[in-house]
Amino acid sequence: MKSSDNEKIFFERLSKIDPDIIIALKEPKKEFSFRINRLKIDNEEIKKELFNMGLKPKRVDWFEDAYVLPIEDREKVIKSSLYTEGKIYLQNLSSMFCALELELKEDEWLLDMASAPGGKSLLWSSILKNRGKISAVEKDRNRFFMLKRNLKISGAKNIKTYQKDGRAIGKICPLYFDKVLLDAPCSSESKFDLSKENPIHYWNLRRVYRNSKLQKELIISAWGSLKPGGILVYATCTFSPEENEEVVGFLLKNRSEAKLIDVTLKLDNFKEGMTSFNEKEYDPSLKKCVRVLPKGAFDGFFLAKIEKIGN
Numbered sequence: 065m066k067s068s069d070n071e072k073i074f075f076e077r078l079s080k081i082d083p084d085i086i087i088a089l090k091e092p093k094k095e096f097s098f099r100i101n102r103l104k105i106d107n108e109e110i111k112k113e114l115f116n117m118g119l120k121p122k123r124v125d126w127f128e129d130a131y132v133l134p135i136e137d138r139e140k141v142i143k144s145s146l147y148t149e150g151k152i153y154l155q156n157l158s159s160m161f162c163a164l165e166l167e168l169k170e171d172e173w174l175l176d177m178a179s180a181p182g183g184k185s186l187l188w189s190s191i192l193k194n195r196g197k198i199s200a201v202e203k204d205r206n207r208f209f210m211l212k213r214n215l216k217i218s219g220a221k222n223i224k225t226y227q228k229d230g231r232a233i234g235k236i237c238p239l240y241f242d243k244v245l246l247d248a249p250c251s252s253e254s255k256f257d258l259s260k261e262n263p264i265h266y267w268n269l270r271r272v273y274r275n276s277k278l279q280k281e282l283i284i285s286a287w288g289s290l291k292p293g294g295i296l297v298y299a300t301c302t303f304s305p306e307e308n309e310e311v312v313g314f315l316l317k318n319r320s321e322a323k324l325i326d327v328t329l330k331l332d333n334f335k336e337g338m339t340s341f342n343e344k345e346y347d348p349s350l351k352k353c354v355r356v357l358p359k360g361a362f363d364g365f366f367l368a369k370i371e372k373i374g375n
């Protein structure tokens with residue numbers, strides 16, 4: 065298939081999902097976000113430090129540890145000791161929203177099944193000040209070492225790391241965890257910068273279908289490792305329904321104790337999940353999923369929160 069055919073398919077699909085996505089991806093990024101690492105700094109101190117650096121961040125109203133700055137300040141922040149010493153973590157607002165939806169408590173055990181570079185687990189080490197128990201799994205060797213390095217820089221002590229294939233965990237640790245995060249490997253469509261030349265050269269439908277197959281295997285494994293009464297958060301940074309609603313729908317069809325629940329945060333760039341796409345019909349309850357449209361410091365994202373019914 066020619067790359068121009070690929071591009072045509074890509075844009076046709078996006079305009080069916082939501083035409084505003086194309087408009088947003090064509091806009092150069094104007095902002096970036098970060099959060100403080102409470103293990104190393106507090107909100108009073110960060111305000112002083114940023115003021116001394118001549119920076120004027122906006123505070124995010126739904127998460128007191130998160131801040132937004134103009135994109136031109138990014139270089140200055142990355143070069144600062146705040147960043148190199150792990151006092152702050154650069155993280156997209158969609159990723160923070162995803163992690164917060166886990167609502168992890170001090171006495172709970174979280175499995176982060178596809179975890180590198182560790183941003184979402186680290187958010188909880190920060191909030192819970194190293195309390196709460198987290199098992200972080202990552203398959204890729206290089207990314208696994210990136211994860212370990214980030215844990216060290218951040219001072220996180222409550223995260224144990226495992227270089228493993230997430231597809232094996234459901235059988236190795238059945239009914240273990242109170243919460244499971246599957247932030248799945250995906251076609252990363254939300255990361256495409258359509259203001260650049262040839263932005264989607266490595267995208268094709270075969271990849272989308274291949275990812276969907278892997279994600280279905282991972283979600284079944286994630287489900288197997290979750291305790292009855294526990295919560296699974298499934299997320300991707302892609303728009304394709306085959307990697308999102310179809311994967312969650314596959315779980316609902318194969319596991320009768322799986323029930324979608326509402327997310328806690330509601331914002332105007334959050335859209336409900338789709339119940340059909342390209343002649344495929346999905347379970348009507350998939351409306352409870354959230355498709356985050358790219359906006360400001362939010363990248364495009366998909367999230368589903370699923371409860372395992374039972375005691």
Ligand code: SAM
Pocket residue numbers: 159177178179180181182183184185201202203204207228229230231247248249250
């Ligand atoms: N949760 C991470 C964060 O917030 O920093 C980002 C995770 S990224 C979206 C998905 C990760 O899954 C990648 O690091 C990738 O290497 C890993 N991965 C891919 N296949 C996997 C598998 N079969 N088992 C476990 N991890 C896998």
